Amino acid sequence: MVNKPLEIDFDDIGLYENIGRDKSNFNVVVRPSLTYWQDAWIRLSKNKVALISLGVILLYIILAVVGPYMTPYDFKSNNPDATDLLPNAEHWFGTDSLGRDLWERIWMGGRVSLMIGFVVTTINTIIGVVVGGISGYFGGKPDMFIMRIIDVLYGIPTIIVAILVMMLLDSGIASLIAAMIVIGWIGSARFVRGQILQLKNLEFVLAAKTLGADSFRIIALHLIPNIMGLIITNLAMAIPNAIFTEAFLSYIGLGIQPPATSWGQLSRIGATVFRAYPYQLFIPAFFISTTMLALNLFGDGLRDALDPRLRGRNK
Numbered sequence: 172m173v174n175k176p177l178e179i180d181f182d183d184i185g186l187y188e189n190i191g192r193d194k195s196n197f198n199v200v201v202r203p204s205l206t207y208w209q210d211a212w213i214r215l216s217k218n219k220v221a222l223i224s225l226g227v228i229l230l231y232i233i234l235a236v237v238g239p240y241m242t243p244y245d246f247k248s249n250n251p252d253a254t255d256l257l258p259n260a261e262h263w264f265g266t267d268s269l270g271r272d273l274w275e276r277i278w279m280g281g282r283v284s285l286m287i288g289f290v291v292t293t294i295n296t297i298i299g300v301v302v303g304g305i306s307g308y309f310g311g312k313p314d315m316f317i318m319r320i321i322d323v324l325y326g327i328p329t330i331i332v333a334i335l336v337m338m339l340l341d342s343g344i345a346s347l348i349a350a351m352i353v354i355g356w357i358g359s360a361r362f363v364r365g366q367i368l369q370l371k372n373l374e375f376v377l378a379a380k381t382l383g384a385d386s387f388r389i390i391a392l393h394l395i396p397n398i399m400g401l402i403i404t405n406l407a408m409a410i411p412n413a414i415f416t417e418a419f420l421s422y423i424g425l426g427i428q429p430p431a432t433s434w435g436q437l438s439r440i441g442a443t444v445f446r447a448y449p450y451q452l453f454i455p456a457f458f459i460s461t462t463m464l465a466l467n468l469f470g471d472g473l474r475d476a477l478d479p480r481l482r483g484r485n486k
Contacts, residue, residue, distance in 0.1 A: 211400065211477050215473065215475075223468075227465040228465050231281060231285065231458070239279055249271060254266060264450075267440065280433045280436065280455065281458065284418065284434045284435065287417045288414035291348055291352055291355060294348075294352050295358075295409065296356075296406045302317060302356065302360040303361065303367065304394065307364035307365070307366070307367030308367050310368075317360075332350070333350040334420070336350035337350045337425040338425070342428040347426050351417070359405060363398070376393060403473065404474040404478075407469060408474075411466040414463060417433060421439060422436070
């Protein structure tokens with residue numbers, strides 16, 4: 172005896188109803204047509220943590236530009252009659268052991284720290300994109316030669332190289348930037364090379380070759396734009412590391428030298444009088460830590476917004 176499958180007539184028991192098709196809605200676009208960057212901005216705008224972090228970063232940049240003009244003091248001028256004052260209505264962040272206004276010095280130092288962070292990261296990214304793009308696209312001997320150099324440099328701690336370069340060069344912003352880009356580009360180069368290796372054999376690259384595009388045109392106009400979102404995310408995540416490196420070098424006395432200032436140098440000076448006047452260390456340390464935190468959180472939100480594979484995380 173063969174058991175027949177149970178057949179249920181859903182029309183009879185009222186569990187199924189044929190609702191038909193409404194042909195009037197066939198041409199309705201459910202989701203508006205958006206560009207890649209418009210879609211990324213919509214996803215980023217839904218990430219409140221990333222937006223707050225972006226607001227903090229913009230606030231610090233604005234204060235670094237206009238902050239020194241908000242008080243009548245000069246960040247280099249000494250005032251023996253107003254040394255080591257606590258924050259008050261006249262000196263908003265107090266004064267240091269030489270009577271210099273700390274509000275003035277904090278934002279002059281912020282200019283230097285933020286400028287070095289953004290400039291160093293941008294230069295490192297540009298070098299990394301060029302080197303990584305050439306290495307990943309051409310492959311073969313050029314790739315092997317470039318990667319062996321990168322492997323050797325990658326085994327050397329960046330801080331050690333920066334310290335050695337600063338010991339050879341004169342102190343100053345230009346020397347500090349040069350020290351931080353000597354091997355600072357290798358991370359971006361390895362990242363871009365890996366992305367190019369994934370894309371260079373796809374159909375749109377083959378189509379560009381068929382139409383007669385040369386290799387450098389393919390790299391610049393076809394491959395790099397396709398990973399631009401990831402490059403921007405990588406750049407945003409690298410800025411905090413550059414700011415920390417500048418702060419560390421200035422803290423140990425190899426970075427910015429007086430009378431110029433930076434957040435790292437202000438922390439070094441504050442550490443010498445920490446027991447008596449802790450606010451002189453806490454204030455620059457607060458701005459270093461909050462800047463790095465805001466940049467990391469914004470970079471994380473930017474990564475989620477620019478990577479379509481992570482779209483669901485922002486819902």
